[in-house]
Amino acid sequence: MPIASSTTTSSRLLALLSMLQARRDWPGGLLAERLGVSERTVRRDVDRLRELGYPVRAIKGPDGGYRLEAGSQVPPLLFDEEQAVALAVALRIAVGTGAGIEEAAARALATVRQVLPLRLRQRVDALEISAAGHGVDPQVDTGVLLTLSAAVRAGEELRFDYRSPGRTEDAEPRPPRRVQPHHLVVRAGRWYVVGWDPDRGDWRTFRVDRMTPRVPTGPRFVPREVPGGDVTAFLSARFKGSESADAWPCRGEVILGLPVAEVAPFAGDGGVEELGADRTRLTTGSWSWDALAAALVRFDTEIEVFAPPELRAAFAELSRRAGRAAGTG
Numbered sequence: 001m002p003i004a005s006s007t008t009t010s011s012r013l014l015a016l017l018s019m020l021q022a023r024r025d026w027p028g029g030l031l032a033e034r035l036g037v038s039e040r041t042v043r044r045d046v047d048r049l050r051e052l053g054y055p056v057r058a059i060k061g062p063d064g065g066y067r068l069e070a071g072s073q074v075p076p077l078l079f080d081e082e083q084a085v086a087l088a089v090a091l092r093i094a095v096g097t098g099a100g101i102e103e104a105a106a107r108a109l110a111t112v113r114q115v116l117p118l119r120l121r122q123r124v125d126a127l128e129i130s131a132a133g134h135g136v137d138p139q140v141d142t143g144v145l146l147t148l149s150a151a152v153r154a155g156e157e158l159r160f161d162y163r164s165p166g167r168t169e170d171a172e173p174r175p176p177r178r179v180q181p182h183h184l185v186v187r188a189g190r191w192y193v194v195g196w197d198p199d200r201g202d203w204r205t206f207r208v209d210r211m212t213p214r215v216p217t218g219p220r221f222v223p224r225e226v227p228g229g230d231v232t233a234f235l236s237a238r239f240k241g242s243e244s245a246d247a248w249p250c251r252g253e254v255i256l257g258l259p260v261a262e263v264a265p266f267a268g269d270g271g272v273e274e275l276g277a278d279r280t281r282l283t284t285g286s287w288s289w290d291a292l293a294a295a296l297v298r299f300d301t302e303i304e305v306f307a308p309p310e311l312r313a314a315f316a317e318l319s320r321r322a323g324r325a326a327g328t329g
Contacts, residue, residue, distance in 0.1 A: 085124060088109060144213060157220075252311035
């Protein structure tokens with residue numbers, strides 16, 4: 001709907017800026033039609049935006065038009081209500097990313113909040129979000145993240161030093177590692193590089209907080225598709241100890257002497273089925289049979305193993321270990 005011609009110049013400039021941010025290219029005639037002004041007025045308004053620091057480029061051609069491009073500085077930005085609230089939410093949870101940007105995110109949120117209209121400020125202040133950090137987990141330097149991200153985008157091989165857990169600083173230095181980085185991923189507050197290791201001929205996952213990139217980067221490489229085609233599923237599968245599908249390599253089925261309401265909240269990605277007032281069938285998995293048996297014991301009730309035999313054997317081994325532990329001391 002055209003904006004009335006009586007709109008003040010300031011309001012019209014804001015409307016023009018909002019339109020230029022909404023899509024890449026705008027024909028001059030269409031802008032004039034939407035704003036309810038002449039194309040000459042549009043040209044004058046574009047010049048005013050340029051004076052304010054917005055890099056609006058004129059597009060040549062039969063239709064002509066304008067494009068808002070990236071500049072050398074950050075001019076004032078214009079957000080609609082949904083964008084402003086989304087930005088506030090993103091800034092509040094930034095502390096949980098492990099990217100070492102907590103202070104900058106807090107300052108950015110304060111800046112955004114200060115210029116919000118009262119009704120939006122109240123909505124943002126009403127957001128009860130607690131971005132829980134990850135205790136003593138090391139933060140990742142933003143410079144390292146930028147270096148790794150640039151290598152992923154450019155398709156350049158990375159050379160880096162890698163600190164393995166448990167190694168002391170005075171241990172014998174290891175030669176630098178190599179990886180063809182395909183993805184930079186954040187999972188549960190930790191950052192990982194997923195890439196192809198040319199020395200081992202396989203996909204590898206590296207924790208970014210243990211990486212120290214070396215310069216210059218290596219040669220360019222031809223991108224590969226991560227196994228399964230989905231990096232999120234691939235990473236989830238690796239954390240489950242699976243080399244292929246995003247599924248636990250050891251899955252079992254048991255019957256617990258508890259109501260389903262007491263089992264479901266702690267079933268994780270397992271499946272539950274109510275068999276009676278105090279009987280629940282639970283199908284779940286883990287990276288090993290011993291780990292699965294130990295995880296099931298936490299339900300503190302009678303456990304009937306339905307399948308498979310490997311899980312029964314794991315319970316027997318766990319029982320022997322518990323007996324030996326009870327006899328010590």
